[in-house]
Amino acid sequence: MIDLATAKEYLRVDEEDEDNLIGMLIEFSKEEIENSTGVTFDSGGSTKTYELAQLIIITDRFENRGSEDLEFKANNILSGLYTKLKHGDYSV
Numbered sequence: 001m002i003d004l005a006t007a008k009e010y011l012r013v014d015e016e017d018e019d020n021l022i023g024m025l026i027e028f029s030k031e032e033i034e035n036s037t038g039v040t041f042d043s044g045g046s047t048k049t050y051e052l053a054q055l056i057i058i059t060d061r062f063e064n065r066g067s068e069d070l071e072f073k074a075n076n077i078l079s080g081l082y083t084k085l086k087h088g089d090y091s092v
Contacts, residue, residue, distance in 0.1 A: 001041050002026055002054045010055050011062055022062065029057040039085045053081040 007022050008014070033053055034040050041050065056078045 001030065002051055002058065006051075007055070007058050011059060018062075021065070022058070025058045025061050026054065028061060029054040032057050033082070033085065037082050037085045049081055049084050053078060053085065056081070 002010075004019060004023055004026065007026055008019075011018075011022065013022065030041055033050065039050070056075070060075075
C-alpha cells in the first residue's frame with residue numbers, strides 16, 4: 001500500500017500543508033480499488049499493480065480537488081490495472 005511519503009514524492013509535494021488531504025486520498029484509493037475490483041489490499045492487492053492504481057487515483061483526485069466534478073473517471077491505464085487485479089495478474 002502507498003504510504004504518505006511515497007504519495008508526496010509522486011505528487012512532488014514537499015510541504016506538510018497537504019498531508020491530511022493526501023492521507024485521506026490514500027484511504028479513498030483503497031476503497032475505490034476495492035469497490036471497482038473486489039480486491040482488497042490484504043487479499044492480494046499488496047502488489048506493484050495495486051500501488052500504481054493507488055497512485056493514479058490519488059493523483060487524479062489531488063489535481064482535481066477544486067473541481068466541481070466529484071465523480072472519479074477511470075482512465076485506460078487504470079482500467080487495465082483493474083483488469084489485472086480482478087484476474088489475479090499482479091505483475092506490472
